[in-house]
Amino acid sequence: MVCTANDLQGWKDFPKGLKVLLLDGDINSAAETKAKLEAMDYNISSFYDENEALSACSNRPEDFHVAIVEVSTSSSQGGFKFLENAKDLPTIMTSNNHCLSTMMKCIALGAVEFLNKPLSEGNLRNIWQHVVHKAFNAGASVLPESLKPVRESVEFVLQLQTENGQHESKMLIDVDNMSKLSYSDHEHSTGSDKYPAPSTPQLKQGEQLHDGGDCQDQTNCSTEKESGEHDGDSKSVDTSCENLNTESTTQPIKPEKTLIKGEEDYADGCKGEIAVSLNPNNRKFLSKAGGNSTSSNKASVRDSCVIKANRKKMKVDWTPELHKKFVQAIEQLGVDQAIPSRILELMKVEGLTRHNVASHLQKYRIQNRQIVPREEDRRWTNRSDQMQRSYCAQRPIMAYPPYHPNHTLSPPPIYPFWGQPGSQTASVRVWGPLRYPLCQPFPVVHADAWGFPVLAPPEAPFSYIHNMGGLQNAKTVDYRFGVPQNSFEYHPAEEVVDKVVKEAMSKPWLPLPLGLKPPSADSVLAELSKQGISNITKDSSSS
DNA sequence: CATGCAATAT
């Protein structure tokens, strides 16, 4: 990623001072690892106890950039607890136990890499890659405090080269692309981005990450070019690390994010997109400002960035979060009053224009229209048929948690991410109904071959994996919802039904679940009488 | 000016 000497000037000693949390129950191997790492100028904090390590990185998240955690063979929790709880820290798992399932478990639980013990020098030397990777590929919202300086630093360096000259543009990875990458990554992994990008080789049986795993050592990609005039302000990471100020005592906060990509033209006409925060309490991560980017004057940098970013029209990326706001606004207004300007007001998203909202609303309506098609004359008495057909045409209201004991048998229901905010964390943006094969938001992994579903989506609660009792009985588990499903029949819990009914009644403007039209009174009565219910306690319309 | 729809662009 860094290809010229010039590029390196800001961080040629980058790993130096990088703060490594080392959790290893084995004192000897811990000492050994620590010594090796320190020889590489890493800054090691050793922990023997998992809980201590956890509380340390919880209390001082800024103190750690990356963690190396041993999978203890003795204790049952050994290391996994840390792995799961320190989600904001790129965590490398190590173990003497080289079995595949252990590795997979680590990776599935969010480890960025699994390294066999003993840790080779090459492995250790390159752990910084995970820091940079995380710093750039974590969604801005989940970027740990400790990584922000890294990111800013790297961005700054990259920015320098961008501004320096385009003569070597072929060699450069421009910040814009990184921004895009980061952005899209962020979209696909909402909660914690414990699922690393494919660029990290850890899923391939963990064997690639020998020294060859990274094609180049961080020191050897220089091209002998020395044309640095901007070096004065460039900061190495360890410097920036000193400027950390957050004292959060809880787990690193994941601020709500509302990101919008800004398009910006550069002097050379080259266009790029940068991510800007529309939320004032958010931090901007991609600095386009050329000047100093020390942590101390972040604010000014930030401001100038915003100004620069606002210079041009912004492309709104309707992230799930943004869309959620949008939907909430619409619900709040009611479908009748849902006009762009008011939605905009309710959304209270800085930088968002009425046009943006209007456009989005247009699409929203189109989608809604498509799934509330002319079913006018359809009778809800034809229920089975109805349900089958409209299965993938769910309304924004979730009827009840879907269950498909065998997804090859029953059509997997789709829950449009249009719909209920909070019903799911929509890292994948799905607009309304999908074609049938895509109806499943995520593929259900049959993990028989592996004995473990490694493709659990980021949304999958980790407890799901736990509940599997380790690695074995991985059946088809519907992990999309925290509700355990264990019945073959559609028997929605009463409270669920109640909830839906209540919701439907309180929000008459919303289409009904199950793709049903409001039945006429007649059809309702007919249906009820069919079911042997002759009397209903309804205030109007009856008898 | 705001809105919604259609065309266009990415």
Place this chain on the structure above:
DNA sequence: TATATTGCAT
């Protein structure tokens, strides 16, 4: 292809 933006009519 999907979806965001732009253009235009109301």
